[in-house]
Amino acid sequence: MSKIFKDIKLPIDQELSEHLLWLMPESGGYRILRQSVDARKKHSPHFVYTVEVAEKGETLKTEAFSLPRISKLPATFQKPIIIGSGPAGLFAALRLVERGIPCKLFERGSQSADRIKGINRFWRYGELDRRNNVCYGEGGAGLYSDGKLITRIKSDHIPYVLNRLVQFGAPEEIQWLSNPHVGSDKIRRVIPKIREFLLQNGCEIFYNSQVTQLLYGKNCVTGVITEQGHQHHSDHVILATGHSAEDMLQHLIDSDVFVEGKSFAMGLRIEHPQAEINRIQYREFADHPKLGSANYKLAHHDNQSGVGIYSFCMCPGGYVLSSGTEPDALVCNGMSNFNRNSPYANAAMVVSIQHDKLFGEDRMGGMKLRKELETRAFQAVKEVGGSKELPVQNLVSFLQKSNRHKVTDTSSPSGIVNTRLDQLLPSFMYEKLKEGIEKFESQMKGFISEKAKLYGVESRTSCPLRVTRDDSTLQSVSHRGLYPCGEGAGYAGGITSAACDGIKCADKIFESLKTIED
Template identity: 40%
Template sequence: MSVRVSNITMSIDEDIEGLKKRAAKKARISINEIKDFKILKESIDARKKDSIKFNYTVEMFCENEDKLVARANDKDVSIEEEYNEELKLGTKKMNHRPVIIGMGPAGMFAGLFMAQKGYRPLIIERGERVEDRTKSIEKFWSTGELNLESNVQFGEGGAGTFSDGKLTTRIKDIRCDFVLRELVNAGAPKEILYSGKPHVGTDILKIVVKNIRNKIIELGGEIRFNSKLESLIVKDKAISAIIVNGEEIPCDNLILAIGHSSRDTYEMLYKSGVFMEAKAFSIGVRVEHSQAMINESQYGKYAEHPRLKAADYRLTYNTKEKRGVYSFCMCPGGEVVAAASEEKMLVTNGMSHYKRDKENANSAIVVTVGDKDFEGTSPLKGMEFQRHYERLAYLVGGGEYKAPVQLVGDFLQDRVSTKLGNIKPSYKPGYEFKELKDCLPSYVTESLKEGFVNFDRKIRGFANNDAIVTGIETRTSAPVRILRNEKLKSISIEGLYPAGEGAGFAGGIVSAAVDGLKVAENIMQDYKPLY
């Protein structure tokens, strides 16, 4: 048990060393009464550009904490109950070790937790280990030569490894703390434990992923890379084995953490009778601005202050036709990257390193699409919708995974750009000046135009002529949801546990990791460890 003190406000120029004193004052105690102290949350309040402040929540360990809280008589001073992470393990005997498909956040954290508890999981990953995956991706970006099994979407760490490593999440789940602590244990910066907008960055995340892999192996787990799930063997409506690279592997507890881009796996699962349904998602473009402009817009005169990092933004708008337009996966000081996973299809993503120190800020600006926009009745119709527009983008870009690019001013006026302004596109392997409307649905193009005009009122210069739009962004979330019951099992096949973003139950690194933990817990509550 400890004391939580919230809403401690400090000016941007106050020394952080004074935080403990401020917390003691708010709790009405002497600073000497605090035995231990740590920051739980730090956030920036930049609503008033001439008076930027930091807001803190801290945890203190003292004597007579109940009496202390009663004496303080302040809603911001409360008792923080300890969470008991011990899980009551089941008693049933496993016939075979649990198998996890995918080494993204959901599969990785399910595997780590199960390994910590003695279940010796087998993790199957179609892509390469992160060191080799990095080489394959860099080769693609420099030459346009795509590795279909190991790319920005597939491989150790999942799609988030080659993004920004953002750890923000809207879910309120105590398991988030476990995820952040394990990331720190594996080499992530300690500030992610309290930062209001934590991020790791691709450069550090690659190290973290490798360390978690080694920990799983050290604890008795096994990880097979370059290994693809090809089919399920189902007997009496229950999973009995899987086929991986032609090998039959006995299995009665299978966690599917396949990620949102495993389209061939979705097709195999659908043919195998796994019940799923089409799900809404969003598509659009990547926009690039000068990071200096975004900093000035968000921080005003404090834009160059040493305590402030590269600024981000979050923008939303509802069009006249009631479609949502919003920023997604905003990457301060980053770059736009090629993120294709199928031949002759083009899709972009955003990426930044821990320091976020490149010249451009980029973000997806996307529009919601759903069932009414997809053709046919198949649960995979949203996936085919993605494929259609990714093929168009590839053709419009002229092939070789070059991206169609347009200045925002030209995009708004329906004209092909002929030269760059002050912003240089960061996308590799290259780009061509084309009209983005030629590879997007007309209702998406018109919604984006409305959105840009609205966002320019919120961030002056957002619709500046020189800003760059690059097409296209389609992988905002899974196009399907694999239905499951209250025990998180597939409703159609016993022993099959859909998990994470690829199953339609998460939307980012932390929420996917948490969903993987939940699925692992459900198996562990039924079965005893293997050691």
């Protein structure tokens, strides 16, 4: 019978296989269940493993994640509708077809190959494609976010998500690394394989078909209307439109679907030379080939105000991207490819925006502030003669409220212009960011560096609104048949959590159909 060994600590130059032979001389194969790097300063960097080891002659079983299926659909069956093909929508569709439930998937943008062409034109020439950009199109915002699979949620669906990503071409290591990522270059090859599987297994996909309206009955949703004017009817509509679909959120509000304001986070994105982050984290081992590009995770909580300042979406060996969805607004985000070999490291530095304290009864307060900052960022670039570039400020100058240090280098494919980001942000956000960054310097000596820079604005960490749903049925509290899902509905914050939420909604539909079948 196989044995599981936890908390195996090995120096970075020691081979795991040799150590396992010492632990179990009469062993067969082994499987890594978890791998992480411990680089705390009190000792040398080392790997920490959890490993399952087979006895000699034994074969380790792999989880197939086989699912119960619908054997017979009801006579009145209408295919469930999914709006949006980001992680939540794609995994909702995948889960449904694997359970024998055909469905319809609507996406306002194009397939990933055409979408990438629109994104590249935007970065190079500043020509925004409202249909295909870093937030809209097949794959959603997750297609250009490093393929990071790190999540704070606890869900039984996480192993299924990772397994299916590997099945469609993601690196196998994402199933055991503590900080898994697919890479923006590799995830672009995974998404088309998921699409092909869906099409072969009962999912109809409608690209360049924005859902502009929902169809309503009495306290329920009965289908959708696309921009082409076509109606599609269903008793089950999964709303997975992402955190940037303001037009759909406004339609829901206008239609009296229950939507409420929620807290979220905004700020700037910080970039250092990757070599500096490696030196801070790994010290004299900074250039060791087994360690690769170092990452970090930082957080500070102001107990008096209740405001949190923290890093988010850290991209080792990455790039800072212009990620807006409106022609008169600028947004930044980060990504890195699988090898993480850019000479820069970046991460969001964000401040928690407390809805109740800042906006009270104004549920649109967060959305208004987001729009205001994105517009101000665009105007700041225009005022200094820029067009498509991202606004940037040297970190030391930001803290000193000056423009003394100019930034000349960047990872951004859109280029940069030097601006006063310290003047762009509301004073409360500036003060909290300054407070947090100074605290982070005490945690990572050298974090405040003249080689570091800040980009504006990091405003799409999550949606400022929540389309409220019932905890049990996952349907809208005001309109049955509507399943608010993922980041855009306020129930996720990243690829993995969004995918898990899509699965949860799909499983609720399966349960309702299974009840009819039984």
